[in-house]
Amino acid sequence: MNFFATAAKNTEPALRDELRELGFEGVRCDRGGVHFRGDWPEGWRCCLWSRIAMAVLAPLAEFEAPTPEALGEGVATVDWTAFLTPKHTLAARAVCRSSRLTHSGYVALRVKDAIVDQLRARCGARPSVNRDDPDVSVFVRLANDRATIALDLAGAPLHRRGYRLDGGPAPLKETLAATLLRMSGWDRRAPLADPLCGSGTIAIEAALWAAGVAPGRLRERFGFERWACHGEAEAARWRALRAEAEARAAAATEFEIVAGDRDSDALRSAEANARRAGVRVRFHRGSFETLPAFDRPGFIVTNPPYDRRLAVEGDFHERFAAFLNERAGDTVALLTGNPALSRTIRRKPALARTLFNGDLECRLLVYPPRH
Numbered sequence: 001m002n003f004f005a006t007a008a009k010n011t012e013p014a015l016r017d018e019l020r021e022l023g024f025e026g027v028r029c030d031r032g033g034v035h036f037r038g039d040w041p042e043g044w045r046c047c048l049w050s051r052i053a054m055a056v057l058a059p060l061a062e063f064e065a066p067t068p069e070a071l072g073e074g075v076a077t078v079d080w081t082a083f084l085t086p087k088h089t090l091a092a093r094a095v096c097r098s099s100r101l102t103h104s105g106y107v108a109l110r111v112k113d114a115i116v117d118q119l120r121a122r123c124g125a126r127p128s129v130n131r132d133d134p135d136v137s138v139f140v141r142l143a144n145d146r147a148t149i150a151l152d153l154a155g156a157p158l159h160r161r162g163y164r165l166d167g168g169p170a171p172l173k174e175t176l177a178a179t180l181l182r183m184s185g186w187d188r189r190a191p192l193a194d195p196l197c198g199s200g201t202i203a204i205e206a207a208l209w210a211a212g213v214a215p216g217r218l219r220e221r222f223g224f225e226r227w228a229c230h231g232e233a234e235a236a237r238w239r240a241l242r243a244e245a246e247a248r249a250a251a252a253t254e255f256e257i258v259a260g261d262r263d264s265d266a267l268r269s270a271e272a273n274a275r276r277a278g279v280r281v282r283f284h285r286g287s288f289e290t291l292p293a294f295d296r297p298g299f300i301v302t303n304p305p306y307d308r309r310l311a312v313e314g315d316f317h318e319r320f321a322a323f324l325n326e327r328a329g330d331t332v333a334l335l336t337g338n339p340a341l342s343r344t345i346r347r348k349p350a351l352a353r354t355l356f357n358g359d360l361e362c363r364l365l366v367y368p369p370r371h
């Protein structure tokens with residue numbers, strides 16, 4: 001299989017590095033994600049172990065689709081009975097770029113209809129559609145009139161790890177938090193703090209990574225487990241992959257990760273999320289200035305309020321810049337949607353990258369220590 005793990009814009013190189021580290025074959029960066037090769041269990045392993053991928057797609061067919069008829073015929077070349085029966089539920093979604101068929105909703109509908117028609121012709125009954133929680137999730141990409149039809153292995157997006165029930169007013173996606181940690185250059189051993197932790201996503205993802213815990217460990221089920229072709233042999237192979245992840249989680253090592261916030265409600269939800277994730281994070285209630293310094297060079301990775309979803313106090317930027325000056329021995333990585341903050345810091349970052357927090361355009365700024 002040639003899989004495609006999808007990544008948020010500008011995070012493709014981070015995902016490529018991660019997949020190489022995880023030992024996947026044929027890892028190659030592309031726009032919107034990273035290709036890799038392997039048998040089906042390699043796709044499942046990616047769902048279980050990638051911290052950065054948003055979805056893992058298995059392309060089943062690729063063909064020219066300038067018209068609705070060509071799209072339907074291309075979809076019909078796949079044997080869909082391998083993946084679903086009339087008892088399964090189904091959903092299709094599409095993205096379209098530079099193509100004659102421009103309406104993604106219509107493209108998804110045509111693809112769904114062609115699958116349903118095949119099932120009805122071969123099995124005498126049709127599967128129903130479930131947009132919220134389908135057994136089989138089909139993804140269609142139409143670019144320059146060329147269609148790629150893929151299955152989404154995970155079903156629900158991979159950022160839904162299962163530990164965060166309460167995200168608070170402005171949570172980061174877990175996949176974005178893991179991306180910031182990797183792009184900050186953190187070695188998983190140096191002490192790390194998020195002094196503006198909100199629901200604790202950055203600190204929890206750091207603790208999971210440092211401990212070598214599979215990010216998908218708490219997910220009850222992935223989409224592929226519900227497919228028709230996931231029989232006893234596949235289930236046994238999948239159980240073995242999960243058992244290996246459990247064994248690694250049990251062997252977790254010591255590390256120092258601190259999460260602070262001045263808001264008691266935020267801290268309570270961060271504590272509950274960390275408990276559910278099964279990680280040890282030290283919590284600190286108070287303004288960022290009161291966070292104790294590390295006894296050796298460490299990392300501060302954080303996502304300050306942007307003044308959009310959360311208001312910023314009048315002198316926040318000046319105080320935060322002063323705090324970072326005091327922590328001159330630490331590497332600092334900030335995801336900020338507010339250019340006023342970087343202007344106030346008045347230091348040249350070693351890395352500045354445009355990233356997206358949902359639809360908010362942000363900058364990841366990484367400041368090296370000053371010796």
Ligand SMILES: C[S@@+](CC[C@H](N)C(=O)[O-])C[C@H]1O[C@@H](n2cnc3c(N)ncnc32)[C@H](O)[C@@H]1O
Nearest residue numbers: 171172196197198199201261262263287288303
């Ligand atoms: C953008 S949110 C962080 C969201 C977080 N990354 C998450 O995934 O939930 C910023 C956080 O900074 C906190 N905050 C604002 N001013 C603060 C201060 N002076 N000291 C400590 N925390 C502060 C807010 O309470 C809020 O939880």
